[in-house]
Amino acid sequence: MSVENLGTRVRISWSDGVTHDFHPFWLRESSVDPQFRDPKTGHKLLDAEDIPLDVKVTEITQRDGTLDLQFSDGHSSSYSLDKLHQAAVHPRTDELIGKKILWDGSFSPSWYEQSELESQPAKLLALLNDIASLGFALVRGIPAELNGMARFIDQLGYMRITNNGGIEDIKALPSAKVYDLSMTPRALEPHCDNPYRVPQPGYTLLHCIRNDAQGGESALIDGLYVADRIRRDRPDLFEALSTVPIVFRYADDQAILEHTCPFLDVTEDGTVTHARFHGRCDQVTATDPAVLSKFYEARRMYSKIIMSDAAQLQFKLQPGEMFMVDNYRLFHARRGFRLDSGIRHMQQAYIDRDVVSSRQKTLLRDINAKPWKSRI
Ligand SMILES: [Fe+2]
Numbered sequence: 198m199s200v201e202n203l204g205t206r207v208r209i210s211w212s213d214g215v216t217h218d219f220h221p222f223w224l225r226e227s228s229v230d231p232q233f234r235d236p237k238t239g240h241k242l243l244d245a246e247d248i249p250l251d252v253k254v255t256e257i258t259q260r261d262g263t264l265d266l267q268f269s270d271g272h273s274s275s276y277s278l279d280k281l282h283q284a285a286v287h288p289r290t291d292e293l294i295g296k297k298i299l300w301d302g303s304f305s306p307s308w309y310e311q312s313e314l315e316s317q318p319a320k321l322l323a324l325l326n327d328i329a330s331l332g333f334a335l336v337r338g339i340p341a342e343l344n345g346m347a348r349f350i351d352q353l354g355y356m357r358i359t360n361n362g363g364i365e366d367i368k369a370l371p372s373a374k375v376y377d378l379s380m381t382p383r384a385l386e387p388h389c390d391n392p393y394r395v396p397q398p399g400y401t402l403l404h405c406i407r408n409d410a411q412g413g414e415s416a417l418i419d420g421l422y423v424a425d426r427i428r429r430d431r432p433d434l435f436e437a438l439s440t441v442p443i444v445f446r447y448a449d450d451q452a453i454l455e456h457t458c459p460f461l462d463v464t465e466d467g468t469v470t471h472a473r474f475h476g477r478c479d480q481v482t483a484t485d486p487a488v489l490s491k492f493y494e495a496r497r498m499y500s501k502i503i504m505s506d507a508a509q510l511q512f513k514l515q516p517g518e519m520f521m522v523d524n525y526r527l528f529h530a531r532r533g534f535r536l537d538s539g540i541r542h543m544q545q546a547y548i549d550r551d552v553v554s555s556r557q558k559t560l561l562r563d564i565n566a567k568p569w570k571s572r573i
Pocket of ligand 1: 379388389390529
Protein backbone atom coordinates (compact mmCIF):
# COMPACT_ATOMS: atom_id res chain seq x y z
CA MET A 198 0.00 0.00 0.00
CA SER A 199 1.06 3.61 -0.45
CA VAL A 200 0.30 6.97 1.15
CA GLU A 201 0.91 10.24 -0.72
CA ASN A 202 0.55 13.72 0.70
CA LEU A 203 -0.68 15.85 -2.21
CA GLY A 204 -1.25 18.98 -0.13
CA THR A 205 -4.97 19.46 -0.64
CA ARG A 206 -5.56 15.72 -0.28
CA VAL A 207 -3.95 12.60 1.15
CA ARG A 208 -4.11 9.68 -1.26
CA ILE A 209 -4.09 6.18 0.19
CA SER A 210 -3.88 3.10 -2.05
CA TRP A 211 -4.54 -0.26 -0.45
CA SER A 212 -3.27 -3.60 -1.72
CA ASP A 213 -6.84 -4.67 -2.59
CA GLY A 214 -6.98 -1.99 -5.31
CA VAL A 215 -8.94 0.61 -3.35
CA THR A 216 -7.57 4.14 -3.73
CA HIS A 217 -9.14 7.04 -1.91
CA ASP A 218 -8.35 10.74 -1.47
CA PHE A 219 -8.98 12.15 1.99
CA HIS A 220 -9.45 15.87 2.64
CA PRO A 221 -6.92 17.15 5.22
CA PHE A 222 -9.77 18.80 7.17
CA TRP A 223 -11.70 15.50 7.18
CA LEU A 224 -8.66 13.73 8.60
CA ARG A 225 -8.10 16.47 11.20
CA GLU A 226 -11.75 16.42 12.28
CA SER A 227 -11.69 12.59 12.45
CA SER A 228 -8.93 12.71 15.06
CA VAL A 229 -9.36 10.14 17.81
CA ASP A 230 -6.89 11.87 20.09
CA PRO A 231 -8.53 11.92 23.55
CA GLN A 232 -7.86 15.67 23.77
CA PHE A 233 -10.18 16.11 20.79
CA ARG A 234 -12.63 13.18 20.99
CA ASP A 235 -14.24 11.36 23.90
CA PRO A 236 -13.02 7.74 23.57
CA LYS A 237 -16.26 6.42 25.10
CA THR A 238 -19.00 8.19 23.16
CA GLY A 239 -16.93 9.10 20.10
CA HIS A 240 -18.17 12.68 20.38
CA LYS A 241 -15.94 15.67 19.66
CA LEU A 242 -14.86 17.50 22.78
CA LEU A 243 -13.78 20.61 20.86
CA ASP A 244 -15.45 22.72 18.21
CA ALA A 245 -14.64 21.83 14.58
CA GLU A 246 -15.16 25.52 13.77
CA ASP A 247 -11.85 26.22 15.54
CA ILE A 248 -9.87 24.10 13.04
CA PRO A 249 -8.36 26.30 10.30
CA LEU A 250 -10.10 25.72 6.96
CA ASP A 251 -6.71 25.49 5.25
CA VAL A 252 -5.35 22.90 7.70
CA LYS A 253 -2.74 20.64 6.09
CA VAL A 254 -1.08 17.36 6.91
CA THR A 255 2.58 18.14 7.52
CA GLU A 256 3.97 14.73 8.41
CA ILE A 257 2.90 11.14 7.84
CA THR A 258 4.37 8.10 9.57
CA GLN A 259 3.14 4.62 8.70
CA ARG A 260 3.49 1.72 11.13
CA ASP A 261 1.65 -1.62 11.65
CA GLY A 262 -1.77 -0.80 10.29
CA THR A 263 -1.65 2.75 11.65
CA LEU A 264 -0.98 6.20 10.22
CA ASP A 265 0.40 8.89 12.51
CA LEU A 266 -0.48 12.30 11.15
CA GLN A 267 0.87 15.66 12.16
CA PHE A 268 -1.20 18.71 11.18
CA SER A 269 -0.32 22.33 10.44
CA ASP A 270 -2.33 23.52 13.47
CA GLY A 271 -0.03 21.56 15.79
CA HIS A 272 -2.46 18.66 16.36
CA SER A 273 -1.43 15.04 15.90
CA SER A 274 -3.38 11.79 15.95
CA SER A 275 -3.14 8.13 14.96
CA TYR A 276 -5.52 6.57 12.44
CA SER A 277 -6.37 2.92 11.94
CA LEU A 278 -5.81 2.04 8.28
CA ASP A 279 -8.67 -0.45 8.52
CA LYS A 280 -11.00 2.33 9.64
CA LEU A 281 -9.81 4.61 6.85
CA HIS A 282 -10.44 1.77 4.38
CA GLN A 283 -13.94 1.38 5.81
CA ALA A 284 -14.51 5.14 5.50
CA ALA A 285 -13.46 4.90 1.85
CA VAL A 286 -15.52 1.91 0.74
CA HIS A 287 -18.48 2.00 3.13
CA PRO A 288 -18.91 5.52 4.46
CA ARG A 289 -22.50 5.12 5.67
CA THR A 290 -23.70 3.33 8.77
CA ASP A 291 -25.73 0.13 8.59
CA GLU A 292 -28.91 0.18 10.60
CA LEU A 293 -28.51 -3.53 11.26
CA ILE A 294 -25.45 -5.66 10.59
CA GLY A 295 -25.92 -8.53 8.16
CA LYS A 296 -26.57 -9.22 4.51
CA LYS A 297 -30.21 -9.17 3.47
CA ILE A 298 -31.67 -12.50 2.36
CA LEU A 299 -34.80 -12.17 0.24
CA TRP A 300 -37.43 -14.90 0.57
CA ASP A 301 -40.82 -16.01 -0.68
CA GLY A 302 -43.57 -18.31 0.58
CA SER A 303 -41.41 -21.43 0.19
CA PHE A 304 -39.05 -20.30 2.94
CA SER A 305 -38.89 -22.46 6.12
CA PRO A 306 -38.23 -20.30 9.14
CA SER A 307 -36.93 -21.58 12.46
CA TRP A 308 -38.38 -20.78 15.87
CA TYR A 309 -36.73 -19.26 18.90
CA GLU A 310 -37.64 -20.33 22.46
CA GLN A 311 -38.28 -17.54 24.92
CA SER A 312 -36.53 -19.43 27.75
CA GLU A 313 -33.37 -19.78 25.62
CA LEU A 314 -33.48 -16.12 24.63
CA GLU A 315 -33.50 -15.27 28.32
CA SER A 316 -30.69 -17.62 29.32
CA GLN A 317 -28.43 -17.47 26.25
CA PRO A 318 -27.46 -14.04 24.92
CA ALA A 319 -26.08 -15.70 21.77
CA LYS A 320 -29.64 -16.83 20.93
CA LEU A 321 -30.93 -13.29 21.30
CA LEU A 322 -28.14 -12.07 19.01
CA ALA A 323 -29.03 -14.83 16.51
CA LEU A 324 -32.64 -13.62 16.56
CA LEU A 325 -31.50 -10.03 15.91
CA ASN A 326 -29.26 -11.27 13.10
CA ASP A 327 -32.35 -12.91 11.58
CA ILE A 328 -34.19 -9.60 11.88
CA ALA A 329 -31.28 -8.04 9.95
CA SER A 330 -31.18 -10.62 7.17
CA LEU A 331 -34.76 -11.92 6.92
CA GLY A 332 -36.72 -9.05 8.45
CA PHE A 333 -38.58 -11.25 10.93
CA ALA A 334 -38.27 -13.80 13.72
CA LEU A 335 -40.66 -16.31 15.28
CA VAL A 336 -40.67 -16.96 19.03
CA ARG A 337 -42.53 -19.49 21.13
CA GLY A 338 -42.75 -20.19 24.84
CA ILE A 339 -43.98 -16.72 25.73
CA PRO A 340 -46.61 -16.82 28.50
CA ALA A 341 -50.02 -16.99 26.79
CA GLU A 342 -51.41 -14.35 29.10
CA LEU A 343 -52.13 -10.63 28.98
CA ASN A 344 -48.89 -8.63 28.55
CA GLY A 345 -46.88 -11.87 28.40
CA MET A 346 -44.89 -10.34 25.53
CA ALA A 347 -43.41 -7.76 27.92
CA ARG A 348 -40.83 -10.39 28.87
CA PHE A 349 -39.63 -10.48 25.30
CA ILE A 350 -39.67 -6.69 24.90
CA ASP A 351 -37.67 -6.20 28.12
CA GLN A 352 -34.77 -8.13 26.57
CA LEU A 353 -34.54 -5.57 23.79
CA GLY A 354 -35.33 -2.33 25.62
CA TYR A 355 -38.52 -0.32 25.35
CA MET A 356 -41.72 -0.51 23.39
CA ARG A 357 -43.11 2.40 21.42
CA ILE A 358 -46.06 4.16 22.99
CA THR A 359 -48.65 5.60 20.60
CA ASN A 360 -52.04 7.23 21.14
CA ASN A 361 -53.37 3.64 21.26
CA GLY A 362 -51.09 2.80 24.18
CA GLY A 363 -48.28 0.24 24.44
CA ILE A 364 -49.37 -3.39 24.31
CA GLU A 365 -52.71 -3.40 22.46
CA ASP A 366 -55.36 -6.08 22.31
CA ILE A 367 -56.17 -7.38 18.84
CA LYS A 368 -59.50 -9.12 19.09
CA ALA A 369 -62.96 -8.66 17.68
CA LEU A 370 -64.87 -6.04 19.67
CA PRO A 371 -68.46 -4.76 19.60
CA SER A 372 -68.72 -2.31 16.69
CA ALA A 373 -69.06 0.77 18.95
CA LYS A 374 -65.54 0.18 20.29
CA VAL A 375 -63.88 -0.58 16.98
CA TYR A 376 -61.34 2.01 15.79
CA ASP A 377 -59.42 -0.26 13.46
CA LEU A 378 -60.29 -3.08 11.07
CA SER A 379 -58.03 -5.40 13.09
CA MET A 380 -60.75 -5.36 15.79
CA THR A 381 -63.25 -7.11 13.53
CA PRO A 382 -63.22 -10.76 12.44
CA ARG A 383 -62.72 -9.85 8.79
CA ALA A 384 -59.60 -10.79 6.83
CA LEU A 385 -56.81 -8.24 6.80
CA GLU A 386 -55.04 -7.93 3.48
CA PRO A 387 -51.25 -7.68 3.55
CA HIS A 388 -50.13 -4.34 4.95
CA CYS A 389 -47.46 -2.61 6.94
CA ASP A 390 -48.63 -1.03 10.17
CA ASN A 391 -49.39 2.68 10.42
CA PRO A 392 -47.54 4.17 7.43
CA TYR A 393 -49.33 7.41 8.36
CA ARG A 394 -47.29 7.81 11.56
CA VAL A 395 -44.01 9.73 11.69
CA PRO A 396 -41.93 7.83 12.30
CA GLN A 397 -43.80 4.74 11.20
CA PRO A 398 -43.51 2.07 13.93
CA GLY A 399 -40.21 0.28 13.31
CA TYR A 400 -41.08 -3.27 14.34
CA THR A 401 -44.41 -4.97 14.92
CA LEU A 402 -44.78 -7.75 17.49
CA LEU A 403 -47.87 -9.95 17.43
CA HIS A 404 -48.33 -12.33 20.36
CA CYS A 405 -50.97 -15.05 20.45
CA ILE A 406 -52.95 -15.57 23.63
CA ARG A 407 -55.73 -17.63 22.13
CA ASN A 408 -56.46 -18.68 18.55
CA ASP A 409 -59.03 -21.46 18.41
CA ALA A 410 -61.52 -19.76 16.11
CA GLN A 411 -61.83 -21.21 12.63
CA GLY A 412 -59.48 -19.24 10.34
CA GLY A 413 -57.27 -16.41 11.57
CA GLU A 414 -54.07 -17.73 9.96
CA SER A 415 -51.20 -15.26 9.57
CA ALA A 416 -49.16 -14.49 6.48
CA LEU A 417 -45.87 -12.64 6.06
CA ILE A 418 -44.57 -11.18 2.81
CA ASP A 419 -41.06 -9.90 2.12
CA GLY A 420 -41.43 -6.42 0.60
CA LEU A 421 -37.78 -6.44 -0.51
CA TYR A 422 -38.38 -9.64 -2.47
CA VAL A 423 -41.41 -8.07 -4.15
CA ALA A 424 -39.52 -4.85 -4.95
CA ASP A 425 -36.60 -6.84 -6.32
CA ARG A 426 -38.83 -8.82 -8.67
CA ILE A 427 -40.43 -5.68 -10.02
CA ARG A 428 -37.08 -3.95 -10.47
CA ARG A 429 -35.80 -6.90 -12.51
CA ASP A 430 -38.94 -7.40 -14.61
CA ARG A 431 -40.23 -3.84 -14.96
CA PRO A 432 -37.72 -1.14 -14.03
CA ASP A 433 -40.17 1.52 -15.25
CA LEU A 434 -42.77 0.38 -12.72
CA PHE A 435 -40.14 0.14 -9.98
CA GLU A 436 -39.33 3.77 -10.76
CA ALA A 437 -42.99 4.73 -10.29
CA LEU A 438 -43.18 2.88 -6.97
CA SER A 439 -40.12 4.67 -5.69
CA THR A 440 -40.94 8.21 -6.84
CA VAL A 441 -44.68 8.93 -6.94
CA PRO A 442 -45.80 10.48 -3.61
CA ILE A 443 -48.70 8.87 -1.77
CA VAL A 444 -50.64 10.32 1.15
CA PHE A 445 -51.13 7.78 3.95
CA ARG A 446 -53.73 9.04 6.39
CA TYR A 447 -55.79 8.03 9.42
CA ALA A 448 -58.27 10.19 11.31
CA ASP A 449 -60.70 9.72 14.16
CA ASP A 450 -62.12 12.00 16.85
CA GLN A 451 -58.84 12.22 18.73
CA ALA A 452 -56.13 11.84 16.11
CA ILE A 453 -55.14 13.01 12.64
CA LEU A 454 -52.12 11.12 11.39
CA GLU A 455 -50.69 11.65 7.91
CA HIS A 456 -47.52 11.23 5.95
CA THR A 457 -46.63 11.64 2.28
CA CYS A 458 -44.02 9.36 0.69
CA PRO A 459 -43.66 6.80 -2.12
CA PHE A 460 -44.19 3.06 -1.66
CA LEU A 461 -40.44 2.47 -1.78
CA ASP A 462 -37.56 4.51 -0.38
CA VAL A 463 -34.43 3.86 -2.43
CA THR A 464 -30.95 5.26 -1.72
CA GLU A 465 -28.75 6.57 -4.53
CA ASP A 466 -26.86 3.26 -4.64
CA GLY A 467 -30.15 1.44 -5.35
CA THR A 468 -30.76 -0.05 -1.90
CA VAL A 469 -34.42 -0.25 -0.92
CA THR A 470 -34.55 0.95 2.69
CA HIS A 471 -38.30 1.09 3.23
CA ALA A 472 -41.19 -0.72 1.57
CA ARG A 473 -44.77 0.31 2.33
CA PHE A 474 -48.11 -1.15 1.38
CA HIS A 475 -51.49 -0.39 2.90
CA GLY A 476 -54.35 -0.68 0.46
CA ARG A 477 -56.84 0.85 2.92
CA CYS A 478 -55.21 4.17 3.61
CA ASP A 479 -53.12 5.06 0.55
CA GLN A 480 -54.19 7.99 -1.61
CA VAL A 481 -51.78 8.80 -4.38
CA THR A 482 -51.25 12.52 -4.94
CA ALA A 483 -53.23 14.02 -7.85
CA THR A 484 -50.22 14.38 -10.07
CA ASP A 485 -49.87 14.34 -13.86
CA PRO A 486 -52.21 11.74 -15.45
CA ALA A 487 -49.36 10.23 -17.49
CA VAL A 488 -47.39 9.69 -14.29
CA LEU A 489 -50.47 8.30 -12.60
CA SER A 490 -51.15 5.84 -15.42
CA LYS A 491 -47.70 4.39 -14.83
CA PHE A 492 -48.25 4.46 -11.07
CA TYR A 493 -51.56 2.58 -11.27
CA GLU A 494 -49.96 -0.09 -13.42
CA ALA A 495 -47.09 -0.30 -10.93
CA ARG A 496 -49.39 -0.57 -7.92
CA ARG A 497 -51.36 -3.31 -9.69
CA MET A 498 -48.18 -5.35 -10.20
CA TYR A 499 -46.97 -4.62 -6.64
CA SER A 500 -50.30 -5.68 -5.18
CA LYS A 501 -50.60 -8.78 -7.37
CA ILE A 502 -47.26 -10.17 -6.22
CA ILE A 503 -47.92 -9.27 -2.58
CA MET A 504 -51.32 -10.99 -2.66
CA SER A 505 -50.03 -14.11 -4.40
CA ASP A 506 -49.77 -17.34 -2.42
CA ALA A 507 -46.28 -17.82 -3.83
CA ALA A 508 -45.03 -14.75 -1.96
CA GLN A 509 -46.80 -15.46 1.34
CA LEU A 510 -45.34 -17.38 4.23
CA GLN A 511 -48.45 -18.74 5.96
CA PHE A 512 -48.93 -20.23 9.41
CA LYS A 513 -51.33 -20.11 12.32
CA LEU A 514 -50.01 -18.71 15.58
CA GLN A 515 -50.67 -20.90 18.60
CA PRO A 516 -51.00 -19.63 22.19
CA GLY A 517 -47.59 -18.48 23.46
CA GLU A 518 -46.21 -17.87 19.96
CA MET A 519 -45.20 -14.50 18.57
CA PHE A 520 -43.79 -12.94 15.45
CA MET A 521 -41.60 -9.87 15.26
CA VAL A 522 -41.45 -8.20 11.85
CA ASP A 523 -39.49 -5.34 10.36
CA ASN A 524 -42.34 -2.96 9.60
CA TYR A 525 -40.19 -1.11 7.03
CA ARG A 526 -39.74 -4.30 5.03
CA LEU A 527 -42.42 -6.94 5.64
CA PHE A 528 -46.16 -6.90 5.15
CA HIS A 529 -48.39 -9.02 7.33
CA ALA A 530 -51.90 -10.33 6.83
CA ARG A 531 -54.47 -12.51 8.48
CA ARG A 532 -57.29 -14.61 7.19
CA GLY A 533 -60.80 -13.90 8.40
CA PHE A 534 -62.14 -15.95 11.27
CA ARG A 535 -65.53 -17.08 12.53
CA LEU A 536 -66.59 -15.52 15.80
CA ASP A 537 -69.04 -18.37 16.45
CA SER A 538 -66.30 -21.00 16.27
CA GLY A 539 -63.93 -19.82 18.97
CA ILE A 540 -61.78 -16.93 20.17
CA ARG A 541 -58.89 -15.19 18.49
CA HIS A 542 -57.05 -12.96 20.91
CA MET A 543 -53.70 -11.43 20.02
CA GLN A 544 -51.70 -8.65 21.55
CA GLN A 545 -49.57 -6.28 19.56
CA ALA A 546 -46.75 -3.90 20.37
CA TYR A 547 -44.29 -1.73 18.48
CA ILE A 548 -40.59 -1.19 19.01
CA ASP A 549 -38.63 1.71 17.54
CA ARG A 550 -35.87 1.03 15.08
CA ASP A 551 -33.03 2.48 17.13
CA VAL A 552 -33.82 0.12 20.04
CA VAL A 553 -33.34 -2.94 17.83
CA SER A 554 -30.35 -1.56 15.96
CA SER A 555 -28.58 -0.59 19.18
CA ARG A 556 -29.35 -3.94 20.83
CA GLN A 557 -27.79 -5.89 17.98
CA LYS A 558 -24.70 -3.67 17.86
CA THR A 559 -24.10 -3.68 21.60
CA LEU A 560 -24.45 -7.48 21.68
CA LEU A 561 -21.96 -7.74 18.81
CA ARG A 562 -19.58 -5.58 20.84
CA ASP A 563 -20.16 -7.50 24.07
CA ILE A 564 -22.31 -10.63 24.13
CA ASN A 565 -23.21 -9.94 27.77
CA ALA A 566 -24.39 -6.39 27.09
CA LYS A 567 -27.59 -5.52 28.93
CA PRO A 568 -30.65 -3.97 27.26
CA TRP A 569 -31.45 -0.27 27.48
CA LYS A 570 -32.37 0.92 30.91
CA SER A 571 -33.94 4.20 31.79
CA ARG A 572 -31.31 6.71 32.91
CA ILE A 573 -33.81 8.59 35.07
FE1 LIG B 1 -51.18 -4.95 11.21
